Amino acid sequence: MNHQQLLTQFREELAKLSLEVELSGAMSQHDINNICENVFCGIFKELYGFKNLRNLNAEERKNFPGIDLADVEAKVAIQVTSEKTIDKIKASLETFIEHNLHKETSGNSQPSVITTGSHSFENSYSQNIRM
Numbered sequence: 001m002n003h004q005q006l007l008t009q010f011r012e013e014l015a016k017l018s019l020e021v022e023l024s025g026a027m028s029q030h031d032i033n034n035i036c037e038n039v040f041c042g043i044f045k046e047l048y049g050f051k052n053l054r055n056l057n058a059e060e061r062k063n064f065p066g067i068d069l070a071d072v073e074a075k076v077a078i079q080v081t082s083e084k085t086i087d088k089i090k091a092s093l094e095t096f097i098e099h100n101l102h103k104e105t106s107g108n109s110q111p112s113v114i115t116t117g118s119h120s121f122e123n124s125y126s127q128n129i130r131m
Helices: 003-026 031-048 086-098 123-128
Strands: 069-071 076-081 109-113
Touching: 003 031, 031 069, 031 076, 076 086
Parallel strands: 076 109
Antiparallel strands: 069 076
16 A cells, blocks of 8 residues: 555545544444544554653543643643534633643643534634633
8 A cells, every 4th residue: 555545544534433423422422532532642642753642531530631632741732522612622721721731731732623524713712821
């Protein structure tokens, strides 16, 4: 398989996963979201070189406050979510700050939405957050 074929296959598999997450959510079945945390942990490790990226919900405690994945050495925190609303992003960032997690990651928190559709987050909100 050549490089282009691998990229195409990867894109198609992500599209299938995104649809599966969306359909599962519509039926109030959210187990797949937990699976996606592990899937994206591996993907982000490979893509971005976050060698110590961990799923905090699996390793620290279930429903870790504000974030799902973190690499303390790289000072990165990631929220993996299927909810693509500004309210979800705001709530995650507020929880992140409330629990002083921004001090461990230099305020580098990144929402990662795993469903399809347009993602238009209000820039005014992110400009008002000071970590």
